[in-house]
Amino acid sequence: MVKTKAVMIGAGLANMAAAVYLIQEGHWRGDQITFYGIDMHGSNDGGEAHDFTDEYWNKNHPLDNQTGYVARGGRMLNYRTYVDLMDLLDRIPSTTEPGMTAAEDTRDFDAHHRTFDKARLLQGGKGIIDGGKLGLNNKDRVLLSKLVLMPDDEETKLDNVTIAEYFKDDPHMFQTNFWYMWETTFAFRVESSAQELRRYMHQMIYEFTQIEHLVGVNRTRYNQFESMMLPLINYLKGQGVTFIGNRIVTDWEFADSPMQDEITVTGIHVKNTTDDTEELVPIDDNTAVIFTNGSITDSTSMGDYNTPAVENMEYGISAALWKKATERFYNLGTPDKFFNDRKNSEWTSFTLTTKNHLLLNEITRITTQMPGNALNSFLSTTPITKLGQKDVNMSIVVHHQPHFTTQKPNETVIWGYFLYPRRTGEFVHKQYIKMTGKEMAQELIGQLSKVDPGPDNIKHKEAEILDSIINNIPVHMPYASALFNNRAKTDRPEVIPAHSTNLAFTGEFAEQPYQMIFTEQSAVRSGEIAAYHFAGISMDHLVKTPRYDKDPKTLLKATRRMFS
C-alpha cells in the first residue's frame, strides 16, 4: 500500500520518527507530511513552567506560581537495546552541540558522565542498602527463569495474567531488593502485565548483572525535549513538514467495504481547541494516516508550590479516538483495558527547582554520589502494600546540572515520583496526590533525614532548603503506567492491522513483536515500521534487533547473578 502523503495524528516521538524515515528512506519531501496534535512534544516534554501553562491539559488548572522548570518524566535510555532510537538520533543534528548529530551529542555526554548509581536503595535505620544482594530465593529464581526461558510464540500463555497472579504462591518475590529496584527502574506494579514483564526479562536480561548500579543506563545531555524532540522538530520543519497544533482529532470517516473489515480512512474530524471550531479533513486514496493511539501523559494536571495537582477526569484524547475505531472494527484492540483502570496506572511526579545548591549538596552528601548518576528509591520501614509488605515510598532522579539550557548556574532541578500516589506520606500525613509542591519537598527532606549518616542531619536545614525552592511542580498522570496494565496480546492493534489500506498505529499501545513498551525504543520502531510500510520499503531494512536473551554468555551471567 504505497502512499504519497501522510497525515500524522499525534506529534510525539513515534510519529516524528515515522516522518524522518519517510523523508530519509522513502525519499519523500517534507511537504507531503502533515501533523495534527494537541501539543508538539507528547510525553517527551520539558521546559520553563510558564511555557506549559497555556497548554490544553493545563487550561483548567492555572498555576499561580509559574516559575521554575517542569518535565513530567525523567529519562533513562539504553544504547544496547535502544537501537532504533539511536539510529533515528543519528539522522538529525543536535540542537545544542554544533557539528554533532543528536546521537553523537548523547554519546559524547554519556561518555563523560557515566552512570554509576551508588545509592539505588535507601532505608531508614540502614542508610544505603547493598542492592548487589538481590535477595532472591529458589522459588523466585525458578519463576523468573521460567519467564526468561518462555519463547516468544508462547507468550500468550500470559494473556491476562498479572505479575501478582504469576507470583501468587511466592509473595517473597515482592520483598526482594531485586523487585524494589525492578519496580522503580521500570515502573512495574504487582498489578501490571506478566506478559510485559516477560518481554522485559528478555530484552533487558543483561540488566540483571548491573541493576544496582544502573551501569547500562544512558542519558541525554539535557532534558528529553531539548535533546531529542527539539532536534526532531527543527529537522522536520526544515524539511517543510507542516505542524498543526492545538488540535484534537475526535472522530473518523471510514469507507464501506463488502465484508465491512477493510480499514480505509476517508476523513478525520479535527477540533481546534483554541476556538472550539471543528472541521472535516478529507483523506484521499494516496494518503496514509499514522495514529499514536495512546499517550500516557494524556489527561495530566499540574500544581505548584502551594497547590496540589487536581486530578483531571477527562478520558485520554488518544484513547478516545482509538475507541471510536474499535467500535467500527473488531481487530483493533481494547482501549478500556488500559485507559479505564486509572488506579493501576496513575502516578504523581514533581519537578523541583531551587535557587541554590543546598539541597543538591545535601543529597550528594547523603547518597555519596555526584548528580546525574542515580535513581534513588526510599524503602519504607513499615508494611505499606495491600499484601502487608514493605515497599518503595518515593524515588528521585538528581539530574546532571544544568538539565535545561536556560537554567542559571546557581539553580538546581530535581525530579521525583510516587508510583502509588494514593499512599500516605510518612512526614506529611496525606496522600501524595493531595500534596502541594511544598509538602512533597517536606516529604523528601523527611525521607532523606531517615537515611542521613550525619553528623548534621538534613532536617536541621529544612527551613533553609524550603526557602531555596523557587517552585516545585506536582504533576498527576492518571495513565502513566497504563501501557503496563494487565492485557492479552490481542488488546493492542498491530502497527499495520490486517485489512488496513491506509491506517497505521504507532507508539506504546501498538503491538509489535518482541519490543518492550514504556521505551523510546519501541515508540521509534513503530514509527519506522509504519513509514517503511507506506513507502514500500522491505521490512528487511528495519534496524536489526539484538537478542541478548539468546546469547549464552548473557544468560549465564544473569543466572549466576540470580544467586547473589
Ligand SMILES: Cc1cc2nc3c(=O)[nH]c(=O)nc-3n(C[C@H](O)[C@H](O)[C@H](O)COP(=O)(O)OP(=O)(O)OC[C@H]3O[C@@H](n4cnc5c(N)ncnc54)[C@H](O)[C@@H]3O)c2cc1C
Ligand atoms: C513519567 C515518564 C517517564 C518515562 N521514562 C522513560 C524512560 O526512562 N525511558 C524511556 O525510554 N521512556 C520513558 N518514558 C516513555 C516515553 O516517554 C514514551 O515511550 C514516548 O514518549 C512515547 O512516544 P509516543 O510518540 O508513542 O507517544 P507520546 O509521547 O505520548 O506522543 C503522542 C502524542 O499524540 C497526541 N495524540 C494522540 N491522539 C491524538 C488525537 N486524537 N488528537 C490530538 N493529539 C493526539 C497525544 O496527546 C500525545 O501528545 C517515560 C514516560 C513518562 C510519562
